[in-house]
Each structure stands twice: as structure tokens, then as C-alpha cells.
Amino acid sequence: MHRRLRMLSLANVTLHRGRTRVLDDVSLVVDEGELVALIGANGAGKTTVLRTISGILKPSTGTITFRGKPIQGADPGAIVRLGIAHCPEERKIWPDMSVQEHLELGAFIRNDGDVDADMERIFETFPVLKERREQLAGTLSGGQQQMLAIGRALMSRPSLVLFDEPSLGLAPIMVETIGTMIAGIRDRGATVLLVEQNASLALRLADRAYVLETGRITLTGPAQAMIENPEVHRAYLGG
Amino acid sequence: QETVRIGVVQPMTGPVAYDGNIYVNTVKMLVDDLNAKGGVLGKKIELVIEDGACNPAQSVNAAEKLVVRDKVVGLLGAFCSTSTAAVMEVAKKHKVPLITGISTAAQLTEQGNPYFFRAVATTPMLGNAFGPVLPKALNAKRFAFLTLNDDWGRSMQASYPKAIESGGGQIVANEFFQQSDLQFLSQITKVKAANPDAIVLAANTQQAVALSKQIRELGVTVPLVGEGAWSSDSYIKLAGPAAEGVYGLVEYVYTIKSPINEAFVKEFQAKLKENPSKFAGAAHNVLHIMVDAIGRAGTTDPEKIRAALEKTDYNGLVGNIKFDAKHQAYGQTVYLSLVKNGVPDVVETAKIAKP
Amino acid sequence: MSATITILAQHLLNGVLIGCAYALIAMGLTMIFGVMNIANFAHGEFYMLGGFVAFYLVSLMGLDYFAALPLAVAIVVALAIVLQHSIFRRLREAPMMTTTLVTIGLSILLENAALLLWGPQPQSIPTPFPTKPLSFFGVYTTPLYLFCMAVTAALIVVGHVLIRRTRMGKAMRATFQNKESAALVGIRIDRIYAYAFAFGAALAAAAGAVLGGFIPVEPATGGIITLKAFVVVILGGMGSFVGAIVGGLLLGLAEALGAGYMPTGWKDAIGFFAVILVLLFRPEGLFKRV
Amino acid sequence: MPALLEGRGIAVRFGGVAALKGVDLSVDPGEVLSVIGPNGAGKTTLFNVITGRVRPTQGSVLYRAQPIDKLAPFRIAQLGVVRTFQKTEVFGALPLVEGVAAGALARNDPDPAERAREALATVGLYGKAHLTAAQLSYGDQRLLEIAQALAADPKVLLLDEPASGMNHQESRRIVDLIVQLRARGLAVILVEHNMHVVMTISDRVIVINYGEKIADGKPDHVRNDARVIEAYLGAPQAAHAVAR
């Protein structure tokens, strides 16, 4: 593999919520064009890592750099404008806004005219969203909302996408679609940091992976090696 | 005690704060004058003023404080009739005399509260004095009523018609509006439909302005005559052209020709930069009546002051004032004013008969 | 035209005029209510401030009426931004009860500040319109009334388009439905709060400045304005500009006709009953917020 | 003998969307019935109908042979038909025991706190009873939801994606729990996209697609149904999903 450009790196990031230390000296890197998975048990801190990168939470110590520039402490708006999109856990859709409006706002930071074309692409992946263009998102089914949240995140044309459990609440057939879609994102040159409870899916898609346990990175390596790691297999893949 | 304390409960905030403040400023000015002349009983007069906000509960709290804490020998006030009615109960409980110069609701004196005195004509008394002459003075036969829907407006519509009819008039419409109304288009349209020769109104400044403007805007050109703000500076200024030719039925107007009034108006203009309104006139009356009674009682004992008040025979801005058995003032002059070129001229007078 | 028909026509015209005034009053409230989800009890005070500032600009500083209106709105907006920055910014996570209490406090504060600053005297804004009424077949109105209707219509269209059609309007709605994901698509939350609050205040101030020409303003005006605005907003549906105008017109017509043909003492009850009925049978208001 | 809970021809329309088009189902004590189907098929809507949150446009729901589709949600819960939610619902600010006691209180149980502690013990949260619900991690909150439902002493328990967002180990806990509840004689209706969970514990599976029932039977039968594979499992990957 030739040397790629470093896209994102977290160095010794620590974060507290109240008195608890939720992230403990977390360091990880994502190179341009890579698909990196972050797996770990419930409450390990995966969501917290993503929220810290996208500027919702501020780390207590440590640095986060994007394409060589420090971004820790910047606000989420500024971070999206750098090209980082975050598809949040539990969808966080806007219940009283239509499907179409979600996608339009997904492209909030863009001024180019291609928004409609991108929207069509989303509709191709999730035809049901096209059918429900005018429906208020609050009345969509759980899985439909998940698709909408993914579509919204992609509308900003990010160079780095943070996915937080994109397969949550999706039917098996849709899980496959999502898998294909995420692989496609990487194939078109974007970079992906993927958090998933469905570890088999994540490791199947990823180039490299990190394992997070109670706020600390405990293991890292190529995805294939992880799948073969007996510890990982027992804890996250089931055997 | 070094001073003779008189308590004042008036609205200094809330919907009628403007008029309440005029009252308060007037009594302050007049007390300075009285003190310059030696005060009463050889002591200085001290005013203790509290905001009642035209709200009965606040007025009660204010009065309680004045009587209990400040040990005032007498109370002036409570602007709105409901607040006065509430304060009356406090006066009675603590046996301190209370004089109002503003609250005109007839019931107040009918209860026979021994500590309450009213130095102003009630609406029925005004109606009886002026009703018979209105048809001729306004050259009108068909009268329509459009008044505030409160005790004042209701008692006007109840008591004026007989008096007006006795002068040859006829009532063709009875309409009301609310304290909270911002516009009166529906009511005016209804009144207009009755084809009156004159409209009888009851309103305070803010509503009076809007009312007279809107009446003209809906193409009604007949004379207007009203109780309330119709001869006051603030009304005339705000209503502008709409105030021209409006008649007022008032207990006091600053254009009264008498030495005592002219002196008062001069001082008022000099110190407060406007012409005294009827509220200033009322303040002048009640303050002097109270001080006069304290002087005649020769003591600051509220009970004795109460007794002295019953024997009041005071000559002031509006002539002679006495109290009847129920402590209702009579004998004073009342005025019909007409706004011409921004000045409310007196065009007719009458005397309040003993009830 | 026969007299009864002339009178009916006059009542209808009155109703439309009053309805426009109500719609104008309600628009800013429906905006803050429907979008920011704050029941703004200080709405009437922004109205009052708009009226007073316009009065001072025209009457005391001799400014041209048409220049004074936007300037008055701008001044109130500046104040709103200060208030938003110092107070409402801190209330983003607060429950409804807290925000309601704060707006009640603000309304007391603004009313009494106005009292201290300007005194309790009611003021009416001098307008350049001829005061001579216009008569069409015995039905009367004035140029000022017509101007008010025109302004109302214009503001309603502008407001509706702004909230429903523009990027900024959509960003506002998104922000108040879920701040976090709004931030994640790049919306600047701080600005959105400031814009939304300022826009609501601007509409209130515009109403005060325009209606102040024929309804005198005084420091205590706010209370009744807020109440009427709430009634209209419930009738029409929260957050809906179309609802505000329909609710306003309905209330205006109901009051005008009710007062025209019923004992006038119960006039206000008509609107209140309408509100209760609407809430019972169409709890989302006549217009949903779509 | 009539089934414990029975739905007959349930149909629901939301404006233009037909969410359910005449679905039948029935469940008996000690039985686990799974309802699966693609996203938007109408599974949550079916739960909403059974628990009284949505009124069916057609059809009826019978509990112990009595119609319950006109009852208020709280009445239905009091009868013993209790659910959990797809999007986690807990009493965030309250200590666990107080929140879980809700169901017992609703039945006027003499000792609601004790019932709450039992329910917490059943799902394995007894050790965290001193925390508030909001302090729990997502996975623990999902378990808490089941405890809340158990304290209401359900006869029919409806679980909406209890294993979503759980990793392999954690979803095993859910499986064990459901097995335990079935052994107690509860009827369980399960909506779940985790095929491992569904295939392990279901006695029967029904499959809904676009509001219509397209299959009904034993797990093995359903798994190999061509229509189910096409609409839901996805042909070649089906094995994959199951193997996870």
C-alpha cells in the first residue's frame, strides 16, 4: 500500500462528562480514502469519540487535527464546512419537517447547483424516501428515519463521513444496501469512520479497525486481522 | 409626632397611572404651599404616598401600610371605584377617615361607611344637574349612549335618560365598550345606525382619544358630550382636530373664572408645565377639605377629624362643598365645557342639589 | 343601498380591518411560538415599544412617517437582540415553564421601564394620511386603515415566504426541532436564535408602529395585545402565517358582527368561546403548521 | 379455545399511506411470536394498534375474547397487554425503582417498590438501582424498558426491537431473558431485525410487507420462504445476516 495522506488524527484525547472520564487518552488516525471501523461494547465511548470530532463535545485535553490543522474546540458549523459530515446516533431527525427539507438542509453549507442531482442519488439508494418526499419525518418508521439521517449527512458532499450505527433499526436487506453504499462512498474517494454494533458488517467493510473499551483504545489493526483475532471474535462477532 | 401625616393611595403604575400621577403631583405641590404658610395645628404636613395601581389588593396593602406603619391621620384616595371600595373597608377597620375626590360610583356612599367621605358629585347627580339642559344646549333631540362597560358607564346609562327626557330629549341607543377595547368600530357603527343628534360618552383619556377619532372616521358628525377626560389637556392634545366641538360634563375645568382657580392654574402651569385636569382639581379639593377638618378638629385624633369632616363647609375651586348624612358632597358647581381651538370653554354651569 | 345593508357592509369592513390588525399583532407571536417554541408573554411589550419609538421619531424628532416606521422596527430589533443575547440564549435547554416565567418577567420589566422612561401618558403616532374619511356608498373607512391592511398583507406574505421557502427559514425550523443535528449540517445555532427572536420582535414592533396611528399606545398596552395575539394564534394554529391571518380575520369578523348584533358587554367572550371550541374539535388549530 | 390475544383483519391508513392492510395474528400464553418485515412494513403500527395508541381503520383486537381496540392505552396496559418502544422511553430523571414501579402502581399493587426491585433483578439491573435512568448507557436503558413493562405484570408483552444497537454478547442477554419470560407463561410478541435473535427464540414468525402478511409459520419455514428472502432477508446475504 502506498503512503496515503493523513486525514484525521486524534492524539491523547481525554474527555469528562460530569465527574466520569468518558474518553481516556484516545489516539487514532484515519488516512485519506480509508474506511476505518470503531467497535466496542455499549457505553464504551464510541459515540463520544464521534461527537468530539464533530465539535459537539469539547475534549478536556488532547488534540484533533484534520488535514494537519487542529480543529478541537471549533464549533460544529465550522467543522462541517471543512468537509466532515456526522450521521448521528438515534437519527436526530426534525420531526415536523418533510423528507425533502431534510435533504435540502443537509446541503446547507453548499452553494453549488448540483444539490438536486445529489438528492436523486440518495433517492436511488432509498427509493422509499422519494415516495415519501413530502411526508413529515416524525411520522416515518424507525428504519425510514435512519435512511433519512444517512441521506441528510451525505448531502453536504463530505470528504470525511462519521457514521454512528448506520444499521440501527434496519431490516437485513437494508443492512446490505447500507453496506454497499458505505463501500461505494469509500470507492468514490471519500473517507469513512464507521461506528457499528454490527461488528461483522463493520469489519467486513473496513480497511482497519479500532476496539474501544471503557474509554480506551485497546486494540488496533487491519480489519482482516481483527476478524481472525479470537478475543474480538468471541466478544463482538459471536461464535 | 412632629408632623401631621396624611396618606395618599393613588395609581402610579398600571392603566390609569397618568391621571394618578397628576393627582399625586398636585397634592405634593399644594402641601408645599400649605407648609410654607405654616402647615396645620402649628405642625408641618407630611404626605405619605403609596401606589395602589388601581388594583384593590394592592390598594388594600398600601392603605394597611399607611395606617398601621405610617400612622397617618387620614387617607386621600384610591382612584378607581373598586379600589376605593376596598380601601374603605380598611379605613373602617382602623377607624381612619378617607376622602375620595374621584371615585364616582354611587354605591360607595350608600353603604353608610362612617369613615368614608366623597367630595365629588356622583354620575346620577351630574346627570340630574345637566340632563335637563342638554337637549337645548346641544340643540339635539335624539341621544345615543356609548360608554365604558363598568359601574361608571352603567350608572350613567341608568340615570341620565330620565333627566334628558325631562328636557325634551329622547334616547335612541345604548351601547357599551370594554376597558380592554382598542377600537370601537362596531359600537360606533351601531350607534350611527340609530341616527342620533348627539352622542353621550364616558371614557378615560386613552379610550376617549381613540373613540372621538374613530367616531369622526366613520363619518359621524353629530356633537359629542361626555363624562371623563373630555376637557383635559392630554385629551385635547392627543385627539387634535377630533377634540374640536366636543362637550365635557365635568366637576372641574381649568378655565373656571375665579380668583382662587386662576391662582391655582398659574402655579400649576409654572410648576407642572400643563393645565390642571379634573384630577388636579379633585386633589385640590380633597387635600384642602382634609386639612381644613384637621384644623377645626384641633387634634390629630382620627375620630375627631372624622367628626370635623362631617361639619365641612368649604369654599374652594368649585364653590361651596358640604357633606350630607351619607357623607356625599353637595352644593358645588359643575360645568359643561366645549373645546374650541384647543381650549375647553365653560358654556354652562349647574349646582349639585342636596340629595 | 338600504340602510341595513349599509350597516352590515360597514360591520364587515370593520371586521376585516380589525382582523388585519389582529393578524398583524399575532404574526410575530406565531413565529416565536411555532418556531422557537416559546410562549412569549412579552410580545405585547415589543408591540408597545414599536409604537412608542415610532411616536418619538415622528413627533419629537420630526422624522418622516415612512422613514420612522422601519427605523422604529430596527431600534426594537436591536433591543431584542440584546435581550436574546443576554437572556434567551441561556434558555435553550430550559423547560417551557422557565421560559414562560422569564417572558412574563420581561413583560413586567419592559412595561415599567417604558413607564419610567416615557411616563404613563398614552400617545398616538401622527400620520401623513388625510384624516377625512373615505365613503363608498355610505360605508366609511380612512386612508390609514387601508394602509394598515396593505402593510399586514405585505408582512404576512414576506413572513410566510421567509419561514417556509427560504433556506434561512428552514434552518430556523430545523434548529428548534433538533439543535444538535442542525449544528451538524452547518447551521450556526447562535445566529438562528438571534434571527428568530429578532424577526418575531420586528413583526411585533411593526404592528405597534403601524397600528399606533389609530390605537394610542401607552406602557400598559402590552397585556391586552398579548392576550389577543394568543387567541389568534390558537385559532389559526401555531407557527402558521396563513393561520395568523385566517385566525385574525375570523376573530375580527366574529367580534365585529357579534358586537354589532349582540349586547356589547360579551363581545370579548366570542373570541374566547371560539378558542375553546377550536381546541376541542381541532386541537391543532385551523391550520396545521405544514 | 380462543387465543389469549388476537388481531383480526387490522387495517390502518394515515392519509394516503396504507400502513396495515388487514393483518391477522394470535398469540397464546408461553408462546413467542415474532413479527418481522422490511422498514416501514407496519410492525410498529401494529403494536400501536394493539396497545391502543392508534385506532384501526378496520378490524379488531381481542384480548381473552373481549374487544380492546376501543380502550384507552392505559386500560389496555392494566389488562395486561404491555409494550416497550422502538425509540427508548424511560423516566429519565427518576431513580430506577421509582420509574419501574409505575406498572405496579397502576395495578394498585400493595408493594410497588418490591415489584420494581423484582423486575430490575429479572433483567439484571438490580445492582444499578441507585442510579437514575438517564445515567444508564443505551443498552442498559433498553433492559430497563423491559423491567418497566414487567412490573406491570403483563400477560402479553410486546417488545419493539429490544436488541437494536446491541452487540452480539448483549443481544444474547435479551434472548436469555425472553426465554425465561416464556417459561413463566408470558405471551411475547417480538419485533426485531436481528435475525439471530428472531430465529433462536421464536415459536412462530409472521412476516409483514407493505402492510400485508406474506408469511406465517415456524422460523425455519419462514426463513426459506422465497418472498421473505426477496422482500426482507436479501437473497445471497441471508445466510450472512443469520450467521452474525
Add this chain to the structure above:
Amino acid sequence: MRGLPVAAALIVVALCAVPLVVHDEYFLHLFIVSGVFVIAVLGLDLIVGYVGQLSLAHAAFFAMGAYTSALLFVRLKWSMWAGLPAAALLVGLIALVLGSVILRTRGHRFIIITVVFAELMKLVATNWVDMTRGFMGLPGLAVPPLWIPGIGTIDITAKSHFYYVVLFAAIVAFLLCRALVRSSVGHKFVLVRENEPLAESLGISAFRYSMIAFVVGAALAAAAGSLYAHYVGFVSPDLFNFSYVTIMLIMVILGGKGTLVGPALGAVIFTFLPELLREASHWRMIVFATILIVATLFMPKGIIFPLITHLVPRNWRLRNARAA
């Protein structure tokens, strides 16, 4: 926890001693008014603090209680002893009817419909002149003598006497509310407040328990209104003014909604505060509003509750540490 009953007893003793220590009748007057507000505000706290619905109709219930009692006195010569329970009962019934309509709405709609109801009631009080004398109100209400078995008849018109009547009523109201919120009913109030759909899905009728709080709250407000009417001797439609409900809400929320001690203390503080601010004359309401806004912003849990939780446990901790 053994300190608590002792503290409660001390507080009651201190409250009983007020008229013996406070000879200033004006302060005594404020204490009496506070006591009346304590009763009303405890009722408001049930619906606002425990069930979590912001009702702005509470002052209207207060006023309706005052009117009922006043009308019974003026028209039928019923004394306060009969008028007070009658007012509580009647207003409770009205709340029941009203609640059956409006408790189906929630959130902002509920808030506003309660304002509208209050305004409607005010219109009734002003326009039903034959019954209520409209704006003039009903004057001349009297405080009846109190007959205690074994002691005989006592005149309680003096402030120092009436104070004890109000104190007694406030303690009864407090104990009643305490019993209610500590019962399973109170527990259900809280569950409904915390997550209404969830409570419903677990078998708790949000409607029924909101209704209980609403009706009991209204009855308490009416009882307070009745006491107030007879104490002041006068009722008028101004009792329906928005300012009353504002002040009651301030008492509840800044006192600490969802507790009983908080709103009770809030009632005392916010009866005295505006009066003490009289010194500020024209600035009075501005100062008051500023205090209100600042306190709401920076003390979302109320002023009293944080004080208690911050001061008391520390002392206890110390004491426990010493004991150990």
C-alpha cells in the same frame, strides 16, 4: 432523619409565636396574606410542580372561591365557616367540568386555554351585574366569630386572631398536600410529569391523575380565596387579573416547584418582597421583574430548594461523621 420532625415542630412553634413578637399590624397583615397565598400556591404546585402542566387558571379559581363565598354571605347570609367549604366544593366541581374538556390538551395549548378560561370568568364576574354587581364588587364581607367546643365563642376579627385561623388552614392544606404527594397518587403525578406516553403505556391514566391534581388544586385555591375575601372584606373582578396568577407562579417556580416547602416559603417571600420594595417607588416593579428574571435564569430549581439541599446535607454529613 430524626431531625426533621423536630425542625417541623420548631417551625410551627415559631409560626405560632409570630403575633406575639410582631406587633406591627402591617407586617401581621402581610403574614396573613402570605398564609392565604400558601394555601393557594400549594394547590397550584400540585398541577404545575407535580403533574407538570402550567395552569394559568389558578387565580381564576382563587377569585371564584372568593366570589362564591362572598355571594353566599351577601345573598344568603352564610358565614365563612359554611362559605369556605361550599366555595371549595363548588369550584372543585367547576374544575372537574373544565378539566374534562381541557385536560385533554397539553403544553402550550393547555397554558393558553387556561388564560382564556380565566378571562371568560372575569367577563362573567363583570357582566353578570344582577348577581355580582359587576365592576363594583361585593363589599362588607365580615369575619365570623369562631366557636370552639369547651371554650366558647371568640371574636377573630383582630389580625392577631385571624392570623391563627389562616395559619391553621395553611397547616391543614400543607398536611393534605403532603399526604397526597406521598401517596401512590402523588407518585403517579410524578410519573405522568416525567414521561406521559410511557406512564400511559404502563397503565397510568394521565388524564385521571392530572384531573385529581387540577381539582384538588382548584379547591385549595377556592378555599384560599374565601379566606381572603372575608379577611379583606371585599371582592371585585380585579381578582381575576393576570397579575395574580403571575405572582402565584413566581411563588411556585422560584420557591421550587415539585416540592411543598419551596412554594410555601415562596408564598411568604414573594408576598413580602413587593411590599418591601415599596421603598423603591417608581423602580419597584423594575427591580421586582429583574429579580424574577435573574432568579429564573440562574436558579432553575428555585431559590429555596438549592438552599436546602446545599446547606442541610452538609450539616448532616458533619453530624453523621461525628457520630461515626
